[in-house]
Amino acid sequence: MAADSTGTSEPTGTPGLPDLSGLVKAYDVRGVVPDQWDEPLAELFGAAFVQVTGAEAMVVGHDMRPSSPGLSGAFARGATAQGADVTLIGLCSTDQLYYASGALDLPGAMFTASHNPAQYNGIKLCRAGAAPVGQDTGLADIRKLAETWLAAGPPTPAARTGTVTRRDTLTDYADYLKSLVALDGIRPLKVVVDAGNGMGGHTVPTVFAGLPLTLVPLYFELDGTFPNHEANPLDPANLVDLRHRVRAEGADLGLAFDGDADRCFVVDERGEPVSPSAITALVAARELARNGGTGTVIHNLITSWSVPEVVRENGGSPVRTRVGHSFIKQEMARTGAIFGGEHSAHYYFRDFWNADTGMLAALHVLAALGEQPGPLSGLVAAYDRYTGSGEINSTVADQAGRSAAVRAEFGAREGVTVDELDGLTFTGPDWWFNLRPSNTEPLLRLNVEARDEPTMAKLRDEVLALVRA
Template identity: 35%
Template sequence: DVRGKVGIDITPGVFELVGRAYGTLVRRKGGRRVALGMDNRATSPPLKEAFGEGVLSTGLEMVDIGVNHTPLLYFATAHWKLDGGATVTGSHNPVSDNGVKMVHAGAAPLTEDEIQGLLATIRAGDFEQGRGTRTLRDPREEYFGAITSSVKLARPLKVMVDAGNGIAGSFAPELLRRLGCEVVELYCESDGTFPNHLPDPEMEENVRDLIARVRQVRADIGIAFDGDADRMGVVDERGRRHEADLVLALLARDLLQRHPGAKILFDVKCSQVLVDDIRAHGGEPVMWKTGHSHLKRKMREDGILLGGEVSGHLFFGENWYGVDDGILAACKFIELCSRSPAPVSSHFDTLPHLYNTPELKAPCADDRKFELVAELARHFKGRYETVDIDGARILFPDGWGLIRASNTNPYLTLRFEGRSQAAVDEMKRVVYDALRRYPFVTLPS
């Protein structure tokens, strides 16, 4: 991804250059046609136009899919067998931000080296030249048809949808109604200023209204989406919010009935409950680096059919394109719940309860955070079993603690999970004591 503050990091001039660099990358891989879309932010249209002009200047044909959610861009790229695609989106970030997500053929993510290569191409001014053509095409009905042909509800559910005024509100309610759901909408009006709350279901404060409304209207389930609909969150009929790693555990049980012994992919921030439940149902848990591009590449490399992150990204490779799609995830989870007359909460009640913290953020300068985490990984490896594929996941006697550097922001991510609150508190104490040796780190409360 390329992202930043509009008017500071992100301008139409910058995006025209990024479009030229991306078009050059696609051309030099032998590509001819790419898709381009955008989300509903007020700053997206001029950025999309500038990026598109850059792409066209390299001689590529461009299929303009208009206002879209990010998984729809992935779908169009893969389903139409294009050579790449891009969508201008700020995702769940503040209104002042924007960015662009770019993919190869099959909606395969760009690597970190390729993203840096775009910058090198811009600095060198080494662009392909040509004059491409723009055509308009809407993938909406094909996307809806692909999902309604494979997702079948055993009984209708009453679903409360909170889009946070993001682009999911223009797609998810209609699709869920086509599947047979009774849908009650909350903040589904498209408004890129996000007047009610930021569209980020990972943050508990952003689903408080959804929790209240689910109880009020006696919905079977509440679904919250992030700004570009590649992530989702679940609230049960009792008003309990559930982390996405537990949603993944339930989806994994369902997949493992069809694919015994299958690998299930997840990031280092996910609960031990997920790991244990995958094993208990005959699957093979595969822990990997946090970041949607990392997980998508791993799914493709290893032929994995299902994956997810605690942030709400859920990835589907079974009869789909190995990409994250919050709307598809909602449909599949509702389908799973419809097969039983029991309430949604009962599915989560089959999973054990552990004590955990939310994701804690410790501000730390970008130029020091990775070296610091590497030092701490070495430190803790001398005392505990430590998984270091992405930061340090320290396995304590009664739980685990995680320290990792954010891929996109100047902070460390911390998370703890244990068999008791006392265990969580003790693990935090040990990790915080280690972090206090670094005065440039601000510890969260």
């Protein structure tokens, strides 16, 4: 395997061997195929996963990328060679893999690179019950074993070769999701769904079957080359087609899924994007009601002030955490939380093994809209109380120096508090902002929220002037 054009797989260890430091990330495996990794390496990852976790059986699924069937098959070969039985569920969304891991009580491996371009692929790993595997929970050990075998030769096969079976979990996944949301009696709705040629095109027809919905599909053809637009709804450019189609169809709402369909973005009947914080607040209120008006709800520190306010108003206890699914899932498990949400449109549910599923969040939105006669814009207004900047990235040569400049300016102001849970968060009487460094790029990420647009814009521009000085 050659180094890719960015040099992220340039060897730093044994000459002639690939360096896995740029491939094995904090929470998953992700890189360019075949430059950074290929099927022989995927086979080693499968063997290492068995040895590190002690798995006797596992479930393996994959997305629609051209390299996914081969990579997932190689992983399965490595696992069975170490004696583990493998259940292949084939094409699936990431949350469908989590469903299989939870329902079958098996460790799992999902082959996907989410919203990354076509030449990328990756693996999201979990233990039984969809418990995540990251650097501190096995991923670093998997990398070390793979590196050892790359240098010294493949591992010795187990005395017993594991079996391979195939199982279709799509219908069971859809039925389980619909059992968690009261959808009986909702009024008929027209919904435009942009799958971005990703796995939403596979899951949505089955999940929505039997519901009083007129479905208008956009880019449901599974195509891992993404011929229409990137499968990344976090970028507003990738919502243009959906917003136009919602208005053209006179639809009640639009939904956009990312490549592996674990994130869901919502637009209202006007074609206007709905803040993921507003969706978090709406779903939190519904989950609290479903649990008798009590429960803990996790939110990261970049979600709107609206989220903890709505949680408290509905009898719940909000818990603030760092950005990132590993922190959300840790807090979900620690606190017994019923729900968690992030500004990036990841939504986590206790009744889904604390894993994230955008599809379940989408069903909650459909139920909430269909239970009342008004438009979605009116419904979500109660959950969208402030003005936010969205995330603004600035390329800087000195992350620490620029952060220090911002701290010196705002930390000295009367009535302003600062905390360091994740980067720097400054809070004033009618505003807050968070500035945090990227772990992988020379970027500072800024999020600003205020009670009105002029205050937000003034504060945003003031901070950016310091960051970009």
